[in-house]
Amino acid sequence: EVQLVESGGGLVQPGGSLRLSCAASGFTFSRSWMHWVRQAPGRGLVWVSRINTDGTNTIYADSVKGRFTISRDNAKNTLYLQMNSLRAEDTAVYYCVRDWASSYYFDFWGQGILVTVSS
């Protein structure tokens, strides 16, 4: 059974940092592109970032470029999102998402983790 379990969320002050983790199981993690997608409270889905299978290629939405870093540890079957210089508008549920076909569609989603940026 495919499982994606996010952790590391919580309350952080504006300008602060947080690192999200996503533990993957039930599939060959090292063969799958992975993404982060977020959803602000009561709002729609917004794509954040993607990493390729070996971590050598990453892309970001303009809204997080230069502040967020996506990475992965295939030995630990874990995806990360390092979030720096956080802003109130980064408040959202963050989903770890699998892109098995490397085709920018998301075939499995984690349950999501809430990040709240507030003083």
Next chain:
Amino acid sequence: QSALTQPASVSGSPGQSITISCTGTSSDVGSYNLVSWYQQHPGKGPKLMIYEGSKRPSGVSNRFSGSKSGNTASLTISGLQAEDEADYYCCSYADSSTFVVFGGGTKLTAL
């Protein structure tokens, strides 16, 4: 404002068919056969319903179908059931500077 335009809400009676539109541009929906659709029930993570415009993942009911014409993609749900009541989001690959765009979401109400 979302990059892809969806109606905020649609409704239908059980057994009816409904269609949700998703309008983009020639830089996203119109240029790539990479439109996907997601269903999200309250408090849950999204679920893939349609990929590559019209393909259904294993386990998704054949009551769900997708299509595309020009810059507009559509999701049709036939034989509407109470359990279909949810939010639906379209998504498309875009150009190499934007990468991925979502629609604003459509709330489906089964009357």
